[in-house]
Amino acid sequence: MSNINELFGKELKVINMGLDSFGDDLKEQNIKTVQMRWRPPAGGSKKMMSLLSKLK
Amino acid sequence: MINSTSMSSRVKNMIEQMVEVNGGKDIEGFIHSVFDYACNIQVSDKDLIGLISKEYGDNPYSISLDLPPGQTMKKLNMEQGMRVIINNKSIRSVAGHFYINLQGADSWEPGLPKEYNDLVDRNQLQSNLLEIMGTLLRKGNFLGIGPLIVDYPPIIKEFEINDFENSIKVNHYSSYISPRIKNLLYGIIKDDQVSIEKILTGIVGFGPGLTPSADDLLVGLLATLHYLGQYYKMEIKAISYLKKSLIDQGLTNQTTIVSRQMLKAAINGEFARSIKELSIAMIASKDRKEIERAVLAAINLGSTSGTDTLVGLLLGAYVIKKIKIKKEENYGSTCGSKKEHILRFGYINDSNKRIK
Amino acid sequence: MIVTKELNSISGVKEVLVGMGTDLNKELTGNLNLMTPEIEELTPNDFYIAVDTEKEEVFEEVVSKVDELLSKKAESQTSDYQPATFDSAVDALPDANMVVISVPGEYAADEAKKALNKGIHVMLFSDNVPIEKEIELKKLAHEKGLLVMGPDCGTAIINGVPLCFANAVNKGDIGIVGASGTGIQEVSSIIGKLGSGITQAIGTGGRDLRAEVGGIMMIDGIRALQKDPNTEVIVLISKPPAKEIEEKVLNTLKESDKPAVVHFIGGDPEVAKAYGAYAGLTLEDTAYKAVALSRGEEVVDVVDFTRDKEELEKAAKEEATKFSQGQKYLRGLYSGGTLAYEALQILQEEGIDGYSNIPLKSEFKLEDVFKSKAHTVLDLGEDEFTVGKPHPMIDPSTRIDVILKEAKDPEVAVILLDFVIGYGANRDIVGEILPGIIKAREYAEKEGRHLTFVAFVCGTNEDPQNLEKCEVTLKENGVYVLPSNAQAVRFSEKLISSIK
Structure with a gap:
């Protein structure tokens, strides 16, 4: 059995990396979810900030 | 194991240089001071490397750590004067009390940008x-x-x-x-x-x-x-x-x-x-x-x-x-x-x- | 670090100073007459508390309060622990089996790779991931027997859990693999509305069936559904793939006895039939056929109104008499890309070539996407409309602007809208767009014109927005609501063709 089939039988547990709303939707449905506080590896550049602002 | 999230290029370069000067071997330091969510490691007469919980933000002179809830530096058994081993991959205590993983930490530049594409009027x-x-x-x-x-x-x-x-x-x-x-x-x-x-x-x-x-x-x-x-x-x-x-x-x-x-x-x-x-x-x-x-x-x-x-x-x-x-x-x-x-x-x- | 306000409010405290033992802090302490010989001895790295009080107990209370304040960790933005690295996230949820990634495309592939290397399935919502990276990720996933849904995958339902933009669909025995997000939403929702259910809905991302990627995820997905004991019927949704990939994919379907419904949106239905699969003619027809197979009923083409046919045809004729001279065009304003594409397909079958930003034929491409022409169908989720804004399924402002603009065009008779509900989507999309509809209609009336709105809602009664509630609200406000995109397009076409 592939790992995909193994997944089908299990409780879904999710790491959400990025948009908070996707994680919030899962939590609302009582799905075990860890929301990451992800930030781009760049740091300090204006480009980075505009990327961040797009996400929100 | 505690993961570090980021460190300034200044700290990264400092560690790299010291390791290089030491012929590629691990360097030693000792814990200068310990707080609940931060500690300082003395690596030379003049230089300290800070370890700090990421909630306090990234600093030019420190390494930010992803401390799980409830975890503190003291609970990691860090004590003043404790000897630690430092290399490009980790910081750990000689006696094996703690292990901080530096791999995967983002390096960020704390200094002034050299140029700007677009400044406001x-x-x-x-x-x-x-x-x-x-x-x-x-x-x-x-x-x-x-x-x-x-x-x-x-x-x-x-x-x-x-x-x-x-x-x-x-x-x-x-x-x-x-x-x-x-x-x-x-x-x-x-x-x-x-x-x-x-x-x-x-x-x-x-x-x-x-x-x-x-x-x-x-x-x-x-x-x-x-x-x-x-x-x-x-x-x-x-x-x-x-x-x-x-x-x-x-x-x-x-x-x-x-x-x-x-x-x-x-x-x-x-x-x-x-x-x-x-x-x-x-x-x-x-x-x-x-x-x-x-x-x-x-x-x-x-x-x-x-x-x-x-x-x-x-x-x-x-x-x-x-x-x-x-x-x-x-x-x-x-x-x-x-x-x-x-x-x-x-x-x-x-x-x-x-x-x- | 130290909050003096909280200390000053302790009763019995006249003055309090807390800080490091620098000379200047000592100086201030002296000025407030709180100096003691012990404080004199302090060095800058010593921490001290000086309290002016008459009672010893008060001092103790201050000390314990300071202790408490000092050991309180800085508050992060939310109360939950939010790890910053992937490793820490895995530490926090050791048996995580799915990672949903929506970070900017340039970083997304690296993060996905980390997950795969830890044996965790990936849903990659991010777009702008280079195709070479996609190939690398999918090869790695294939080796490890893992899912990489995406990049640019907006919809999946795994083990009954809707991920990103997806609907709450009951469990059943129909398994879906699809390269189109809204395509999966429309098919799975209709299956749900018909009272059936699904096992899984696996998204592959739009580029999976390109020759370069080779349909890796589509094929792995099909095989997983074939092996899945709960899945009895397999549904496949995609735009027509590259020829060699099409062959590979359809051959894979033959590896098991499970019946399959294949819908290559805009493709030739005969292709699927040649491989022994059922051909879905529209997204709705695909859902109907899958449900029939699941129930062991006869499989028939569903290409007409499914209820109240005569009334609808009559209503279209009556409605068409209300238009003024010169009103003759349809404007479809979509938030779902695949739904817009399907609308263009159905209109073409009825002999209408729609202009669009995503036209079927290049000569019908709008020169200026902000200037509709003749019959026009727009995908408002395309980049040119979303610059600096969230997707129209979340933020309706662009769509409202376009509705109002179309209402001012004296040649426009019918405006066709999709309402995609479910998780990920705006929680009150109907309520937010309705004022725009009402305003548009009022504007047209002032100019002596009648404007007809046709809509359908893609979703289920289990969705947070509730399908029925949405449909009722629209109907109460004079909008014609049809049960699917296909029927909404056909009704709109009937309206247009009834204009004398």
Whole structure:
């Protein structure tokens, strides 16, 4: 059995990396979810900030 | 195992260089001081590497750690004097008490950007400063020396802010240091090296917090001197005067070890990530929301640290503006008299008498 | 670090100072007459508390309060622990089996790779991931027997859990693999509305069936559904793939006896039939056929109104009499890309070539996407409309602007809208767009014109927005609501063709 089939039988547990709303939707449905506080590896550049602002 | 989330390129390079000098072998250090969410590792006579929980933000001299809930440095069995082994991949105790994974940590540059694609015009800069001030007054923590900003009516007026909160109350710390800060600004505008040094003796190390409030304010001041200096393509002499006093004359010895590192970095144009991001936003962003977000992120540094720093940043912006006006006036008549400055700043208290 | 306010409020405290033992702090302490010989001895790295009080107990209380404040960790932005690195996230949820990634495309692939290397399945919502990276990720996933749904995958339902933009669909025995997000939403929702259910809905991302990627995820997905004991019927949704990939994919379907419904949107239905699969003619027809197979019923083409046929045809004729001279065009304003594409397909079958930003034929591409022409169908989720804004399924402002603009065009008779509900979507999309509809209609009326709105809602009654509630609200406000995109398009076409 592939790992995909193994997944089908299990409780879904999710790491959400990025948009908070996707994680919030899962939590609302009582799905075990860890929301990451992800930030781009760049740091300090204006480009980075505009990327961040797009996400929100 | 504890994972590190990020470290400044300064710390990364320092570790790499020390390992290289040591012939590629691990280096040793010892724990200099331990707090719940931070600790300092001494790696040479002069150099410390900080370890700090990521909630406190990224600093030029430290490695940020992803501490799970409930975890503290002390619970990791860190103790003063404990020997640690450091290499490019990890920091661990000789006795195996803890292991900090450095792989996967983002390296970020704390220094000044070399160039900018797009800087805002003067009007936008002014409105950005206004936005910073407005957000700070609404959301800041004014329990450090932050309230001294209300002693500066010219600045409040400068930024056309009238509706600031009455809840900002002066306290022992702010009222004690306020006149000295005024004199420092005056000294900077005058390019008066002697008085800058004299006044700084009465400022460095003052105020509550592990990084005393006054030091935070100086860092904010240095941030605008550096960044607005870049913006106006102006050499700010005051930076070298501040460096002379703080570093060469050893004034940082009168404050805490953490503060000393912070000031040393700031003199060289290196700032905490949130302060750097705000400074760049100040001169390069046209997005109010972006500025507001950057201010809020900076305010979140420590409890009063962020606010104290931002007050320094705004005072710095005011100083730069005065320096510019002075320079432009100097091309014409010889204006910029002492009297005029006293009028602009309000009454200057002769607080030097009180300094031993 | 230290909050003096909280200390000053302790009763019995006259003055309190807390800080590091720098000379200047000591100086202030002296000025407040709180100096003691012990404080004199402090160095800058010592921490001290000085309290002016008459009672010893008050001092103790201050000390313990300071202790408490000092050991309180800086508050992060939310109360939950939010790890910053992938490793820490795995530490926090050790048996995580799915990572949903929506970070900017340039970083997304690296993060996905970390997950795969830890044996965790990936849903990659991010777009702008280079195709070479996609190939690398999918090869790695294939080796490890893992899912990489995406990049640019907006919809999946795994073990009954809707991920990103997806609907709450009951469990059943129909398994879906699809390269189109809204395509999966429309098919799975209709299956749900018909009272059946699904096992899994696996998204592959739009580029999976390109020759370069080779349909890796589509094929792995099909095989997983074939092996899945709960899945009895397999549904496949995609735009027509590259020829060699089409063959590979359809051959894979033959590896098991499970019946399959294949819908290559805009493709030739005969292709699937040649491989022994059922061909879905529209998204709706695909859902109907899958449900029939699941129930062991006869499989028939569903290409007409499914209820109230005569009334609808009559209503279309009556409605058409209300238009003024010169009103003759349809404007379809979609938030779902595949739904817009399907609308263009159905209109073409009825002999209408729609202009669009995503046209079927290049000569019908709008020169200026902000200037509709003749019959026009727009995908408002395309980049040119979303610059600096969230997707129209979340933020309706762009769509409202376009509705109002179309209402001012004297040649416009019918405006067709999709309402995609479910997780990920705006929680009150109907309520937010309705004022725009009402305003548009009022504007047209003032100019002496009648404007007809036709809509359908893609979703289920189990969705947070509730399908029925949405439909009722629209109907109460004079909008014609049809049960599917296909029927909404056909009804709109009937309206247009009834204009004398």
